[in-house]
Amino acid sequence: MKVYFLKRLLLVIPTLIGVTLVVFAITRFLPGGPVEQALMQGQMADGQESRSSSEGIGLAPGQIEQLESYYGFDKPWYRAYADWLLQVAQGDLGKSYRYQVPVTTMILDRVPISAYYGLITFVLTYSVCVPLGILKAIQHRTRLDSVTSIVVFTGYAIPGYVLAALLLVFFAFQLEWFPTGGFVSPDFADLSFSGQVVDLIQHSVLPLVCYMIGNFAFLTLLMKNSLIDNLAADYMRTATAKGLSFRRSVLNHALRNSLIPIATNFGNALSIFVAGSFLIEKIFSIDGMGLLGYTALIQRDYPVVMGILLISSILLLVGNIISDMLVAAVDPRVRFD
DSSP, X not given: OHHHXXXXXXXXXXXXXXXXXXHHHHHHHOSSOHHHHHHHHHHHHHTOOOOSSSGGGTOOXXXXXXXXXXXXXXSOHHHHHHHHHHHHHTTOOOBOTTTOOBHHHHHHHHHHHHHHHHHHHHHHHHHHHHHXXXXXXXXXXXXXXXXXXXXXXXXXHSOHHHHHHHHIIIIIIISOOSOSSOSSOTTGGGSOHHHHHHXXXXXXXXXXXXXXXXXXXXXXXHHHHHHHHHHTSHHHHHHHHTTOOHHHHIIIIIHHHHHHHHHHHHGGGGGGGTOOOHHHHHHTTOOOHHHHHHHHHHTTOHHHHHHHHHHHHHHHHHHHHHHXXXXXXXXXXXXXX
16 A cells, blocks of 8 residues: 555646646737737836837837747747746745735645635535434435435535625625625734734624535535445344344444545545635635636736646645545555555
8 A cells, every 4th residue: 555655646746747837838829928928018008008019118129029938939839838837946936026026925825725615515415414414314305314405505506706796795794793705804904802803703603604605515415425425235134133232333434434435525625725716816805826727817927827726736735635535544445566
């Protein structure tokens, strides 16, 4: 098993190279890159209409070449990628085209916010969905199962960003129970410790509801269906026939086997700690990783895009390895040779 996971870890490097290579090559051929945006900004500053020629915007060909050299577009894409890869190997993700700030600094400023929402969403989702799925499986086709199914499917049918807009309009603007947006209030530093805690909770309630709504139904039904299948298995009838109580049969046998699909999805949730939803963050004015990645993509800020892609890919690949380890720990039948 150790050899298997060592091979998986070694495969992370070529996989990262493949993913970043494809995306880096795409950014080189997309229209509206940083050079074109710099030319457009110069054109708007001069108050002239959009033209395709460089003379129409008052820039000489030598100045355009300087812009291409400044942004690294004067080299073939594969040489530029090799330079970027060497830079990353040295721990440098480059500088933002738009803000001239190190990409590492921009990401680190937003990681705590995304990690905060990601961690709380992760804990709340699993702590609620797993017990609820177990309860729904045991109480299958009862009134409790029907009522909770209506709630679960209703939440699953509503996209998170739509729910975010509805919650913001109703609870923030009309009832004024919660703030309209932001991670904390502008006067957060001036509040007492208890006041800071209350302020943070008030700003977190509505976004957390929207973050949880998507995975809530999926994990609940996954847990329920998996447990129902195991409750109908032959080994459960055998355990009951030997005198083992139903509760002990569920806890000692069916529940462990039912956690295998949950364990498969458990490691993949690692990426939510830095991912986030740009639509939810946009609606609630939260400066997280999701909004940063979306803004960088719209602004063609490719160093930021590549930095976020690199970190997200690493977390996803490591999460897959963790999922395999959890499956091996839960399911004794699994052996990695």
